[in-house]
Amino acid sequence: MNMHSPMNNCSIRSVTAGQLAAVAQECLDQQMRFLMAWHDWEGQQCVVRYLLSQKDNPEFVLLELRGTDTIPSLAALVPLLGWYEREMQDLGGLHFTGHPEPFPLIIHEGFSIPQPPLGINGSSGHLSGLYQPPTMPEVQGDQVQDLYWGPVRADVVETGEFHYSYIGEAILHYHPRLFFKHRGMEARFAGQDAQRSVYLAERVSGVGSACHALAYCQAVENAWGIEVPPRAQLLRVILVELERLYNHFHYFGQLSKTTTLKVGAATGFLMEEKVKQLAGELTGSRYLRSLLRVGGLRRDLQAEHLAHALEPIIDEGEAYLDRLQQTATHLDRLMGTGVLSPSAAFDQGATGPVARASGLDRDLRRDHPYAAYHKLRFNVPVRQKGDAMARSDVRGEALREAIALLVQASGRLKAGPVHAEFDVPGGAQQGLGWAETPRGTLIYAVRIEDGRLQRVKIKSPSFSNWRVFPLTVHGTNMMDYAINEASFGLTIAGCDR
Amino acid sequence: MPLWTWTGLKAGKAATRWPQSGPDGQEGVLGMPRLDIAACRSGCDLCVESCPTQAIHQVDGEPVIDYGRCIVCQRCVEECPEGAMQSSYDWAFGVRQRSDLIWSAALESAEAADLRKRIAASQRRSLHIRHVDAGSCNACESEISALDNPFYNLHRLGIFFTPSPRFADLLMVTGPVTAPMHDVLLATWEAMPEPRSVMATGTCAVSGAPMDEGYAGGSGLEGILPVDIWLPGCPPNPAALIHALLLLVERMPQKVTGGQYAQ
Incomplete structure (x- = not known):
């Protein structure tokens, strides 16, 4: 087969099933980090790809395994791949031998699908079945109680079902069952016009609309070799940093809510609202939707005076963060809560503020610059302790950095076109696009033929962090659970897709 | 240690009094596109083509919009050469009857x-x-x-x-x-x-x-x-x-x- 074209920004290495484990170990020894794995069918040939980042090198490494759908599992060596492999089993019909957790992940017990929707023959038929409680490992003991919480839980929250085995206050084991919200997003892209599908990316995770649209557009631009004009690059930074700003204010509102700091919660949510109102005024959409397109922006934005409009938000935001930082009752609940060790964060694939709070100094904006980030100055906050306090500290600094980036980017805007002119190339291309979302690494991998999408893989940050989160719950206590969950700042829509 | 209650009281009321009075907070937020049927050119179906969610169909040469499928992406507004689809601030779109979300030239509501x-x-x-x-x-x-x-x-x-x-x-x-x-x-x-x-x-x-x-x-x-x-x-x-x-x-x-x- 010669229909595969090389992906940019990647050095590609072909491996066989027999070499896979040894090559993976070699990569780990060279301090590379696995980011994601996905499968594709090129003609009738199965291709599995593993994407890795290198230390101090913006070029990614791509391992390609062609020609077999039965593959040795790497989950024991690289635990974070466990979920990707299970997803490929559920949706792609692949087989991973020697998987330590060989159970379905996306398809719930009691549910079935006529054929794997991302399998060799494509999607047909519908997921169907009846709700069943999950089969859980038996936890026996005199005082042990089991609590199934969800899928419909208190408050306005996303759907998920949480299972706790506990004695009194002490949690022995915790297991979240997700994917109630699985909408088959990756399959929705297949066959669609690559230029028109930005609206789908915007609807993978609503509170990450701008970052998803950006990562998607960058993937297609990467595939087609499109150079986006400077004004559009700066405006793109402004859109995604506004998204970061409202998400981080929401985070502090939610965190304060769990530590029962009522005014603190109200202030955080009010600040979030102010940023969303500003976004609505600036762009016509509170979620910054309907602006990005392949090649740039759909229309120009008058963002030159953004710094002025942000002034009240900057002042109130600073005072708010300072007050939180001085509130002992709030900080007491964060210190030592939900500790994630650096090694667990690395092995299990933690990303974004969660990873940076556990000592992993990574940020795509700095390490693999995109849009206009290489022209802007910002710090990447890192903490070592890995507790809720560290996660909150990292978010607080990131919030301040987002404001600084907004002021910088709007001050550097110069008149110019906001999208590139280009012709859609015929033939086959592949591209990779990424963004550092408020929650961490987001990656889109696309394969296009004659302008139509053949395969889109979405690696969302919450898919990574939901895998990590339970490790910080086992052996802790019920009173801290909500605080710990809030300190992770997870979404379910992005994870479930 | 900050006095949160005092800070909250000092900040005063943040709540709008909308809908009685005061701002609704949606300044500039775009709603569903509006159809100006008089400006619509018969036979053109660019809006139908542009809609990613098939909210627009053509019946007898004129567009029929189902706002129940609209995701406010504004594509039809950009594509319409006659300006018949216009951006609007119409977002208060709650209705009792599903049929009220379908644009109809002949209005008769009983x-x-x-x-x-x-x-x-x-x-x-x-x-x-x-x-x-x-x-x-x-x-x-x-x-x-x-x-x-x-x-x-x-x-x-x-x-x-x-x-x-x-x-x-x-x-x-x-x-x-x-x-x-x-x-x-x-x-x-x-x-x-x-x-x-x-x-x-x-x-x-x-x-x-x-x-x-x-x-x-x-x-x-x-x-x-x-x-x-x-x-x-x-x-x-x-x-x-x-x-x-x-x-x-x-x-x-x-x-x-x-x-x-x-x-």
Whole structure:
């Protein structure tokens, strides 16, 4: 087969099933980090790809395994791949031998699908079945109680079902069952016009609309070799940093809510609202939707005076963060809560503020610059302790950095076109696009033929962090659970897709 | 140690008094595109082509819009060469009849006659909501949660969220209803005491668009639950949500009839 074209920004290495484990170990020894794995069918040939980042090198490494759908599992060596492999089993019909957790992940017990929707023959038929409680490992003991919480839980929250085995206050084991919200997003892209599908990316995770649209557009631009004009690059930074700003204010509102700091919660949510109102005024959409397109922006934005409009938000935001930082009752609940060790964060694939709070100094904006980030100055906050306090500290600094980036980017805007002119190339291309979302690494991998999408893989940050989160719950206590969950700042829509 | 209560009191009221007076907070937020049928050129179907969710069809050379499938992406506005599709701030799109979301040239509304007076009267001043996420992208949850922020301060209107369906008057559903959520959603509705209402919240819940079809999509609430209020929007903004809630309890009039927005 010669229909595969090389992906940019990647050095590609072909491996066989027999070499896979040894090559993976070699990569780990060279301090590379696995980011994601996905499968594709090129003609009738199965291709599995593993994407890795290198230390101090913006070029990614791509391992390609062609020609077999039965593959040795790497989950024991690289635990974070466990979920990707299970997803490929559920949706792609692949087989991973020697998987330590060989159970379905996306398809719930009691549910079935006529054929794997991302399998060799494509999607047909519908997921169907009846709700069943999950089969859980038996936890026996005199005082042990089991609590199934969800899928419909208190408050306005996303759907998920949480299972706790506990004695009194002490949690022995915790297991979240997700994917109630699985909408088959990756399959929705297949066959669609690559230029028109930005609206789908915007609807993978609503509170990450701008970052998803950006990562998607960058993937297609990467595939087609499109150079986006400077004004559009700066405006793109402004859109995604506004998204970061409202998400981080929401985070502090939610965190304060769990530590029962009522005014603190109200202030955080009010600040979030102010940023969303500003976004609505600036762009016509509170979620910054309907602006990005392949090649740039759909229309120009008058963002030159953004710094002025942000002034009240900057002042109130600073005072708010300072007050939180001085509130002992709030900080007491964060210190030592939900500790994630650096090694667990690395092995299990933690990303974004969660990873940076556990000592992993990574940020795509700095390490693999995109849009206009290489022209802007910002710090990447890192903490070592890995507790809720560290996660909150990292978010607080990131919030301040987002404001600084907004002021910088709007001050550097110069008149110019906001999208590139280009012709859609015929033939086959592949591209990779990424963004550092408020929650961490987001990656889109696309394969296009004659302008139509053949395969889109979405690696969302919450898919990574939901895998990590339970490790910080086992052996802790019920009173801290909500605080710990809030300190992770997870979404379910992005994870479930 | 900061005095949070004092800080809160000093900050004063942040809540708007909307809809009585004051801002609705949606300055500049675009709503559903408006159709100026007089400007529409017969036979052109660029708007139909441009719509990613098939909300626009052509009947006898003229467009017919189903706002229940609109995700406010504004593509038709950009594509229409005649300016017949115009950006608008029409977002208060909650309606009682699904058919009112379909644009119709011949307007004749007699629906107001059979409003359910008794139920509405009993809930007019106090409404308790149970929300269920049936597969949303989380933008709807984000806007529904915003109702409790100090600006919208939903409590001022006597409307509250309740953890238990047993105490709920209204089931607020978001998302297209994915397969694993189907039975869960029905069980929640069955746990509610009568009289009970249902609001299809957001375009996904109204029609499934753009999350219908596919192996794991859904077509919204039609045929699943008896819907009292249909509110498209992607997502509906907090003021549109408040309008729809007050429409349910007959404290605000419906704005949209036959797909057309009252001035």
